[in-house]
Amino acid sequence: MYDLVIRNGKVVDGSGAPAYSADVAVNGNRIVKIGKITEAARSEVDAAGKVVTPGFIDPHTHFDAQLLWDGCAKPALSHGVTTIVSGNCSLSLAPLKAKHRMKLVGMFNQIEEMPLKAFKEGVVWDWETFSDYITRIRKGLAINVAPLVGHSVIRLWVMNDAAMERTATDAEIAEMQGVLRECLDAGAVGLSTSYVDMDERLQPVPSRYADAREVDALASVLGEYGRVLQIVPEFYDADLTIARLDQLAELSLKHNIPTTFSPLFVNADNLDAVARVMKRVDEQFDRGARVWPQVQTRPIDISFSFAVPSLLFMRMPTWYRIIRFGTPAEIMAAFSDPDNRSKLLQEASALGPLWPTLIFRHANTAANQKYIGQTLEQIAKARGTTPVEVMIDLSLEEELDAHFLSSGMGHNNDKAVGDLLSHPRVHIGASDGGAHILSFSTYGDTGYLFSHFVRDLEAMSLESAVKKITSDTAAIWGIPQRGLLQEGYVADIAVFDAATIERGEEKFVNDVPGDGYRYVRDSHGVDTVIVGGGVAWTAKDGYKDACGEVLPGAVAEKVAA
Amino acid sequence: MSGAVISRVQLAAAHDGDAELVVTLRYENGGESLVPLDEHAARVLMGSCGADDPDDLVGKGWGLVRDALEASSNRFMNSNSNAQ
Structure with a gap:
């Protein structure tokens, strides 16, 4: 008898190979058989009409704080994400x-x-130490975490205030190397650094004060472990x-390490710039570098x-x-004044197509909650007015704390983004x-990848998209035995309906400590998410088992050694 | 880069969801680079150029862009406040 069998699904195994019909059996945290399975199981998932894939790996997150109160990294897990990389951007x-x-x-x-x-x-x-932090987040972890250690933080540890004032001495660099080794020994997946970020005083973050020899010295330590360098x-x-x-x-070649940089955006007006960056990426890969x-x-x-x-x-x-020079009272007075209002309406007509598409996303009053998520066109229709007037009226009713969203203003050239994602x-x-x-x-x-680029635009196949966010990611980040549905691999698995998977509407929820709010999206079309052989989330019952681990884990350490 | 001037002005979506002003600086040798300005820096630049419309910035010198960015960051130089 198996611990768990996922029956009747289409297996997309993460390798890019065509989907095929098969059952998947799990014992403990491992996939033990893929094929026709007749034996019984203690727990079963009916995946008829759905695809069964490796769990998705999200390589760029900042869940470092959230993991202290939420071991599921909600709602990432519900979207099929079974592993997150935290600690990006030097933090x-x-x-x-x-x-x-x-x-x-x-800084955060x-x-x-x-x-x-x-x-x-x-x-x-x-x-205080990285090891203690890992021990802390391990408790109740339902999602796997591959934590980067931030360069800015290592600098602060070694140099204190001078971390934000100057380059490091040879002795300080040697000490930073030692600290990085301790972090890698404790389970860090690599090092992150930033060349652009600023702190709360708009001063450069500590990593930006590093000179080339410091970065080279830290990369050499990454080379000892074969771990990743991430930069902004x-x-x-x-x-x-x-x-x-x-x-x-150069660092990749010299120290034999994988490196990654982000973000790279593509818009209608920077196609040439992105093409130039990608040409250089190709040239450097052809030299043997991993960038x-x-x-x-x-x-x-x-x-x-x-x-x-x-x-x-x-x-x-x-x-x-x-809006620039008025006090809140003056802005509201200007919005209320009939003469001024007609001027505003006339001027807004120049951007006519924009207003109906704006989405109303936040209100404080109970009366306006019903409009959240609707376009101004929809609200205007309900109120018998125009979209621009609705925007003004809602702002007045909410004493200016009405939030609007203009979607798709950047990174929105479907053809160019689709081509880039497929590269x-x-x-x-x-x-x-x-x-x-x-x-x-x-x-x-990930839901948007499948709904928009796979299903709607057909920019890539389902199999290619799954490979991109599973085995490719595991390979880039040196995470062993994950990212593929293969016998012997760890059972991180997502079960979803390829015909309906998508990201839900954005919503404002009150689930942050300190009575705080945040914007989230629910998943649609995802049925079951399995982490380390445990059913971590289902669409029917929500969050369940907590079998997450800190990766790359002991196996990777042995490989590196 | 003494002769670098603004050759193009665009409104763009920033990584953090804010709107920002992106000016293209064209150098004497024909090279170009993009400089993003936050709301404060954009307003300072508009003021120093006497511009009513962002397109009026085209042709203005890079030094004014530098000064606008400096003015924006100077707001925070003597403040440790980060209350939200």
Whole structure:
């Protein structure tokens, strides 16, 4: 008798091979048989009409804090994600001396938009070393975590305030190497660094003060373990991005390490820049370097309220003048004044197609909750008015704390993004899960990959898409025995309906410590998610077993040794 | 880069969901680079250029862009406040 059998599904095994009908049997945390299985099992999943794939791996998240109060990294797990990489962009929560805690919280707040109150009320600071942090998050872990250690944090640990003032001495670099070794021994999957991020005072984060020899010295330690270097380059400038990826390539070749950089966005007006970056990526791979660009699936949305000035209105001088220079009372008075209002309406007509598509995403009053998630066109129809007037009226009713979203304002060229995601040297990722929680939802990118790029646009096959976010990711990050449905592999498995999988509508929920809110998306079409052989989530019953592990784990350490 | 000037101005979606102003600087040798400006920096730049419309920035020198960015970051130089 098996512990678990998934019956009657179509197996998409993560290798890119065509789907085939088979059952999957699990004993303990391992897949033990794939084929026609007649034996009974203690637990069964009926996957008829669904596909059975390896669990998805999300290589770019900031769940470091959330894992302290939520071992499921909700709602990532419900989207079929069974492994997350935390600690990106030079920021991790360990190693961290007590005196640096608030400094790091400030950086997380500025860069990843993590609320201070969540840290204050959701975090018991009972660790300093990376090993202690790993011990802390292991308790109740339902999702696998492959934690990066942040370069900025290592610098703070060794150099204290000088980490944000100068380059390191030889002795300090040697000490940083030792700290990095301790982190890798404790289970870190690699090192993250950033060349663009700024702290809460808009000063460069510590990693940006490192010179080339420091980065080279740390990369040499990664080479001892074969672990990953992740960086944030100057992604808004193609020339600087290419210069950084050339540096990465040299480190990759010299120390025999995989490297990855993110983000890489593609829009209608920067096709040439992305083409140049990808040409250099190809050239460096041809030399033998591993420099994986990470590309996100979802488009970039712009969100705004009239409580904060937004450049979205910069080409409309009457609007911009009011929202930029007016006090809240003056803005509301201007919105209420009939003469001024007619001027605003006239000026807004220049952007006619934009307004009906805006989505109403947040209100405080009970009366307007029913409109959340609707477009201004839908609300205007219900109220018998126009979309622009609805936007003004809702803002008045909510005393300017009405939030609107303009979707697909960037990274929205379907053909170009689809081609990029399909590129064999592009690493699908950059979700930023766990970050920017008050600005937009960073969940459901995998559902969007399948619904938009596989099903709607047919930009890639189901098998290719699954491979991209399972075995490819496991291979890039050196995570052994995951990412494939294969006998002997760990049973991280997603069961979903390929005809209906998609990301849900964005919604604002009150589940952050300190009575905080965040934007999330539910999953649609995902049926069952299995982590380490345990049923971690089902659409019917929600979150269940907690069998997550810290990866790459002991097997990888032996491989590296 | 003494002669670098703004050659193009676009409104763009920033990584964090805000709108930002992206100016393209064109250098004397023909090279170009993009510089993103936050709302504060964009307003300072518009003011220093006497521009009413973002397109009026085209042709202005790079030094004004630098000064606008510096003005934006200076807001935080003497503040440790990060309350949300």
